Amino acid sequence: MQSYEKVVVMGGSWGGIQASLKILQGLPSGFALPVVLVLHRLRNTESELQHIYEKKVKLQVQEIDEKKPLLPGHVHLAPANYHVLVEKDKTFSLDVSDLENYSRPSIDVTFMSAADVMGKQLIGILLSGASRDGSVGLKYIHDKGGLTIVQDPAEAEVSTMPESAIKLIPGCSVMGLGRIQEFLLSIT
Amino acid sequence: MKVEDEAKFEQEAEHLMEQVHQKYGYDFRGYSRASLYRRIKRFVGNTGIESMEVLQQTVMADSYFFEGFLQEITVNVTEMFRDPSFFLSLRKNVLPILSTYPFIKIWDAGCSTGEELFSLAILLKEEGLLDRTKIYATDVNQKVLRQAKEGIFPAGNIAAYTSGYYASGGQQEFSEYYVSNYGSLKFKSYLIKNVVFYPHNLATDASFNEFHLILCRNVLIYFTHQLQERVFKLFDESMVDLGYLALGKKETLALSVLNSRYQLTDKNNRIYRKAG
Numbered sequence: 434m435q436s437y438e439k440v441v442v443m444g445g446s447w448g449g450i451q452a453s454l455k456i457l458q459g460l461p462s463g464f465a466l467p468v469v470l471v472l473h474r475l476r477n478t479e480s481e482l483q484h485i486y487e488k489k490v491k492l493q494v495q496e497i498d499e500k501k502p503l504l505p506g507h508v509h510l511a512p513a514n515y516h517v518l519v520e521k522d523k524t525f526s527l528d529v530s531d532l533e534n535y536s537r538p539s540i541d542v543t544f545m546s547a548a549d550v551m552g553k554q555l556i557g558i559l560l561s562g563a564s565r566d567g568s569v570g571l572k573y574i575h576d577k578g579g580l581t582i583v584q585d586p587a588e589a590e591v592s593t594m595p596e597s598a599i600k601l602i603p604g605c606s607v608m609g610l611g612r613i614q615e616f617l618l619s620i621t
Numbered sequence: 622m623k624v625e626d627e628a629k630f631e632q633e634a635e636h637l638m639e640q641v642h643q644k645y646g647y648d649f650r651g652y653s654r655a656s657l658y659r660r661i662k663r664f665v666g667n668t669g670i671e672s673m674e675v676l677q678q679t680v681m682a683d684s685y686f687f688e689g690f691l692q693e694i695t696v697n698v699t700e701m702f703r704d705p706s707f708f709l710s711l712r713k714n715v716l717p718i719l720s721t722y723p724f725i726k727i728w729d730a731g732c733s734t735g736e737e738l739f740s741l742a743i744l745l746k747e748e749g750l751l752d753r754t755k756i757y758a759t760d761v762n763q764k765v766l767r768q769a770k771e772g773i774f775p776a777g778n779i780a781a782y783t784s785g786y787y788a789s790g791g792q793q794e795f796s797e798y799y800v801s802n803y804g805s806l807k808f809k810s811y812l813i814k815n816v817v818f819y820p821h822n823l824a825t826d827a828s829f830n831e832f833h834l835i836l837c838r839n840v841l842i843y844f845t846h847q848l849q850e851r852v853f854k855l856f857d858e859s860m861v862d863l864g865y866l867a868l869g870k871k872e873t874l875a876l877s878v879l880n881s882r883y884q885l886t887d888k889n890n891r892i893y894r895k896a897g
Contacts (some may be wrong), residue, residue: 498871499842512871514703515842518655527842527871528656530696546655549627 437466437505439554440519441617442547444540444570446473446562448590450482452610453560454489457508459614462491465621466556467503469519469547471511471540473564480513499527511538518546534566544570548577555579556620558613562594568601581605582613624662633673634661640681647691647761648824651848657694664693688764696843697733697765700778701740702785703838704870707890708744712790714886715865716748719833725754728832728859730823731840732758735769735813739798740789741836742812747792751815757830759821766818772808776801823852828859835860839869846876853877857895866893 443453449472457468474480486494486508493507497517502524503509509525511517516528516538533539540559544567548555557574559567561584575581583605586592599607608616624630634657638649649657661676670676680687702708719725732738738758745751760766774782779801786795799806821829823840835856841849856866857879866874866883868891874880883893 498873500846500876515871518653518659520653520655526653526655528659528696529839529842529869530656530660530698542659546659549655549658 437503439466439556439620440503440547440551441466441468441556441558442471442544442574443468443558443560444471444544444562444567445560446536446540446564446566446591446594448561449473450485451561451590452584454486455610456558456614456617457486457490457492460490460492460617462493462506464492464506464617466617467505468492468508469497469503469511469517469543470508471517471538471543473536473538473540473562473566474513483510486510497525497527500524511543513538516542518542519550521550523550534564536564536566540567541570541573545573548574548579551579553578556582556617558582558584559594559598560584561589561591563591564594565597567594568598571598571605572602575602575604582616583607584613585609630662630673631658633677634658637661637673637677637680640677641687644681645684645687645691646825647822649694651824651845651851652843653845656696656843660694660696664690667693688762692762692764695762697762699733699736699839700785701736701774701782702789703737704890705785705788707838707867707870707892708740708785708789710887710890710892711741711867712744712748715834715867715892716744716750719754719865720748720750722833723753725750725834726830726832727754727756728830728835729756729758730821730835730837730856732760732766732769732818733762734765734774735772736774737836737838738769738816739772739808739812740786742816743786743791743798744789746812751812754815756813756816757832758816758818761820761822761824763820766820770813770818772810772813773805774808776804776806779806823855824848828855830859831861832859832864833861834865834867836867838867839872841872842869850877853879857882860895862895862897864895866895867891868893 496510518526557571571581583595583598586595588609642648783795799808882896886892886894
């Protein structure tokens with residue numbers, strides 16, 4: 434199995450698709466880390482989300498299937514109507530338990546689960562959104578020694594999500610999308 | 622309870638599962654850990670129990686408490702017409718074939734509180750098959766089986782269920798299937814007059830009949846690969862040749878040794894057909 438040192442988990446809601454695309458578009462196909470992307474999406478509809486990312490991003494884009502491993506250079510997209518968790522052997526588990534913060538997938542669920550496995554080696558990024566989902570998860574990442582980045586609320590399409598996280602995690606880094614992208618390029 | 626030390630929590634959780642297995646016979650060894658641990662933490666958080674030690678003592682001392690615990694750590698969340706495209710496919714691709722049998726047997730494995738069961742029964746009714754179909758609805762959890770028999774679901778979901786019904790090819794007034802009262806929907810009992818409910822544990826119990834269609838959607842995601850393999854064998858033993866197996870949208874037979882004996886009837890909706 435291909436190895437990697439860190440994992441990037443990214444979450445967003447309203448405005449999160451555009452924001453994540455802006456970051457991911459600048460990453461090369463050989464990007465050394467797995468990226469797990471959790472976006473709030475409609476639950477019982479077929480979605481074109483994967484195709485949108487495939488068209489615009491150089492990394493491999495895959496909707497997450499259960500038991501599949503995290504892979505460097507991949508964007509792993511959380512499927513509609515499932516929570517995504519990470520197992521100790523760095524494979525994905527899916528879960529259809531209750532909505533969290535009115536959402537399934539919930540950003541909190543994935544952030545917390547990934548933090549349990551990756552600890553300090555996790556980079557959590559929370560983007561634009563009209564929800565409080567993600568804040569508690571990002572705090573959890575922070576408490577486990579991981580790195581936490583929040584999109585600058587002034588730049589976010591909807592600032593509720595970033596603002597809620599900044600309030601909860603005084604130690605997080607607040608960055609614009611360009612700087613988040615530069616940062617990701619610099620660490621690999 | 623706040624988990625400060627993840628390793629310690631996991632050790633205690635494993636110990637608890639071992640004790641549950643010994644005392645109550647429920648075997649969680651084949652369950653994926655991330656999801657199981659998360660639900661134990663949630664249960665502890667929601668009930669306000671102060672430590673894993675107290676949880677273990679209470680679970681061991683009180684079988685009624687254990688039943689509630691079991692319900693929480695085995696996911697029972699379900700909805701009517703989850704993935705309408707699946708139900709539409711069942712209606713178009715599977716039920717016409719099943720209708721060629723004089724008598725149809727279906728196993729709804731892991732039926733939980735019955736939302737999927739009633740969705741299925743409505744489809745059978747509309748396709749004129751309900752009277753000659755027997756459905757075996759099983760779950761590891763007896764509490765949810767009792768709920769499934771009642772057929773009472775929260776009315777708050779009605780808008781989603783109604784649109785799911787029509788997206789599944791529904792042809793009637795959906796409201797004809799239930800009575801609305803006290804914030805609940807009571808589905809009409811004729812829908813389940815040919816349903817037998819009983820407890821069955823996919824992790825430990827054996828095959829008990831032969832079926833034309835087995836539904837087991839979003840149950841296997843909680844199992845390890847080894848346990849999934851056991852369940853696939855169990856289903857295979859419990860299925861007639863040319864029978865159908867319906868899995869959840871993100872579940873697959875592809876990694877199983879049995880895969881070569883099955884064909885995909887509908888790839889997107891994970892409906893498989895056994896070779897003849």
